[in-house]
Amino acid sequence: MPKNNISCASDILCRLAKNVSVKSSIIELQKELLNSSEQFVWKTLNEHFNEQDLETEFKSAWLFVLRKNTPSHAHYHPNSTQYTAVIDGLGDCEFGGIKISLQYFDPSNSETLYVINRGVPHEFFPGDKDLVVLSLHTVNTEELIEINCSSGKERTYE
Numbered sequence: 684m685p686k687n688n689i690s691c692a693s694d695i696l697c698r699l700a701k702n703v704s705v706k707s708s709i710i711e712l713q714k715e716l717l718n719s720s721e722q723f724v725w726k727t728l729n730e731h732f733n734e735q736d737l738e739t740e741f742k743s744a745w746l747f748v749l750r751k752n753t754p755s756h757a758h759y760h761p762n763s764t765q766y767t768a769v770i771d772g773l774g775d776c777e778f779g780g781i782k783i784s785l786q787y788f789d790p791s792n793s794e795t796l797y798v799i800n801r802g803v804p805h806e807f808f809p810g811d812k813d814l815v816v817l818s819l820h821t822v823n824t825e826e827l828i829e830i831n832c833s834s835g836k837e838r839t840y841e
Contacts, residue, residue, distance in 0.1 A: 689793050691739045692766040696817050697790040699731055699744060700770045709771070709815055712748040716813065722756065723749040725840070727824050728817075741766070741819040743827065749774075749807055749814040757806040757832035763822040765799040771815035775808040785814075804832050 699705050708726050715724045728744035749755055751772070768788035776785055778799055785807075786795045799805050801821075807814060820827055829838040 693790045696768045743820045743824040745818040749809045755807040758829045759804045763820040766819040767797045772812040774810040777806045779803045
């Protein structure tokens with residue numbers, strides 16, 4: 684019996700969170716954020732997909748480091764569902780107008796994997812420590828579109 688999307692996402696994100704290269708990337712991004720005026724920095728992690736991952740609906744993997752005490756700005760993805768796990772730092776998130784306190788990712792607890800359906804506005808509110816999240820998207824890296832809810836400005840990640 685094939686695994687469901689939550690189970691597949693949990694497996695992939697758990698493996699990414701334990702990966703030594705991903706852990707090194709977190710340190711690099713934290714240093715980059717210190718020298719940046721941006722609210723967050725990111726790196727794609729597609730090179731860490733294995734053959735089985737590519738058979739799922741997930742087409743891209745991402746690592747984000749969001750600046751402490753700095754909201755990310757509300758946005759949505761019109762063409763992708765996002766599966767997100769918090770691996771360091773805490774804070775809040777607003778999904779479709781509902782604000783929740785973020786929890787650390789625990790692969791045995793599906794409530795710690797945040798599924799943000801396409802078109803649903805979301806915004807992260809990091810606490811007193813930079814927020815580190817892993818995300819999976821259902822579109823390829825070059826296809827991911829982000830729309831800022833306030834300005835309507837479209838952003839792509841290349």
